[in-house]
Amino acid sequence: MAALIIGIVLGLIGGGGSILTVPVFVYLLGISPVIATGYSLFVVGITSLIGGSLYARKGLVDVNTAVVFAIPAFISVYLTRRYLIPVIPDIIFETSWFTLTRGVALMLFFGVIMLLAAYSMIREKNVTNEEESGELKFNYPLILIEGLFVWVITGLVGAGGGFIIIPALVLLAKLPMKKAVGTSLIIIAVKSLIGFIGDVQNIVVDWNFLLVFSGIAIVGILIGIYLNNFIPGKKLKKSFGWFVIVMAVYILLKELVL
Numbered sequence: 001m002a003a004l005i006i007g008i009v010l011g012l013i014g015g016g017g018s019i020l021t022v023p024v025f026v027y028l029l030g031i032s033p034v035i036a037t038g039y040s041l042f043v044v045g046i047t048s049l050i051g052g053s054l055y056a057r058k059g060l061v062d063v064n065t066a067v068v069f070a071i072p073a074f075i076s077v078y079l080t081r082r083y084l085i086p087v088i089p090d091i092i093f094e095t096s097w098f099t100l101t102r103g104v105a106l107m108l109f110f111g112v113i114m115l116l117a118a119y120s121m122i123r124e125k126n127v128t129n130e131e132e133s134g135e136l137k138f139n140y141p142l143i144l145i146e147g148l149f150v151w152v153i154t155g156l157v158g159a160g161g162g163f164i165i166i167p168a169l170v171l172l173a174k175l176p177m178k179k180a181v182g183t184s185l186i187i188i189a190v191k192s193l194i195g196f197i198g199d200v201q202n203i204v205v206d207w208n209f210l211l212v213f214s215g216i217a218i219v220g221i222l223i224g225i226y227l228n229n230f231i232p233g234k235k236l237k238k239s240f241g242w243f244v245i246v247m248a249v250y251i252l253l254k255e256l257v258l
Contacts (some may be wrong), residue, residue, distance in 0.1 A: 002020070002024045002028065002216045003024075003043075003213045003214075003220065004217070004219060004220040004223075005020060005220060006020045006021050006024070006028075006043070006044075006047070006052075006217050006218050006220060007037060007047050007216070007217035007218060007219060007220020007221035007222070007223070008220040008221070008223050008224040008227070009220075009224065009227075009229070009240065010044070010047055010048060010051055010185070010217075010221050010224060011051050011220065011221035011222065011223065011224020011225040011226075011228060012227060012228050012231065013181065013240065017043070017044040017047065017048070017188075018218075019114055019117055019247070020247075021036075021039075021040040021043055021044060021112055022036050022037060022040045023247060023251060025039055025040065026107065027143070027254075030083070032103055033102075033103035033104075033107050034085065034102065034103060034106065034203070035203050035204075037106060037110075037199075038081070038196060038199035038200070038202075038203050038205075039210055040192075041192045041193070041195045041196040041199060041212055041215075042143045042192070042193070042196045042214065043210070043213055043214050043217055044101075044188060044192050044212050045188070045189050045190075045191075045192030045195075045196060046189070046193070046218070047214060047217040047218050047220075047221050048185040048186070048189035048192065048221075049145055049186075049189035049190075049193070050218050050222075051185045051221040051222075051224070051225060052182060052183075052185035052186035052188075052189050053221075054225055055181065055182025055183075055185060055186075055240075056182065056186070060178050060179045060181070060182035060183075061179070061182040061183050061186055062067040062173070062175060062179055062183050063186075065173045065175060065183055066183050066186045066187050068173075069165065069169065069173070069183075069187055069203040070187045070190060070191060077191055077194055077195040077198070078194050078195060078197060078198040079198065079243065080156065080195070080197035080198070080200070080238070081196070081198035082197045082198035082201060082202070083198075084156075085199070085202065086103075086158070086202050088102045089102065089107075090102050092105055097191060099216040104255050106156065107251055107255050108251075108252065108255050108256070109156060110251065110256035111248045111249075111251040111255070112248075112250035112252075113248060113252070114244050114245075115244075115245065115248045117160070117241075117244055118241040118242070118245040118248065119241070119245040122238050122242065131188070132133040143228070164223035165184045165187055166180050166181065166184050167190065168169075169183055170185060178228075181228075230234075
């Protein structure tokens with residue numbers, strides 16, 4: 001059921017899959033945070049690839065924009081999973097009352113990212129643009145910053161970054177919302193799968209579990225894309241944003257207090 005919901009969310013709003021995937025792997029299935037972030041990259045990547053392909057068939061993917069937004073992050077996310085994650089120590093620091101392990105640090109960072117994601121989703125009125133624009137005008141410095149920021153998120157916590165990519169596509173590339181969703185899925189797919197390639201060399205992968213989970217998520221994204229024709233994106237994103245806030249607070253409390 002969790003895999004199905006993850007796919008539906010991706011199909012509906014073009015992002016948010018990893019916000020559900022990592023907590024599901026860690027808290028429901030008991031997978032370590034480091035492996036969970038790697039698994040998340042694969043599930044979100046392969047599911048987004050299927051969904052993005054379906055959006056492309058409807059003419060709702062801007063390939064040129066996807067290339068411009070994606071290039072700054074592709075190489076970086078691979079290097080992060082291949083070289084940075086393995087060198088983070090198992091115990092970052094410890095005191096008499098608290099020990100910050102690599103897994104705890106990743107989940108705390110993920111909780112903060114979830115809060116930022118929720119803020120982005122709830123502020124829908126500032127990132128929505130349904131009107132078709134004319135010639136695309138790219139703000140290259142902001143695109144570079146966006147790419148580097150998404151690299152940190154994608155590489156460290158296994159997030160696809162759709163909650164950042166979509167506002168950037170709308171504000172910087174002036175894409176209408178539905179085309180931003182389709183373009184976001186393609187960017188997420190390629191970036192996440194490249195990150196997983198860098199990660200797979202450092203972890204043992206349970207391919208049977210991962211493929212079954214991804215297959216269910218793919219069914220979910222097909223449902224999500226179908227439902228996208230009937231559910232207003234603005235209402236959906238705002239509701240999901242509040243749900244993400246609840247999850248983020250739970251993660252932060254669990255790691256710091258409970």
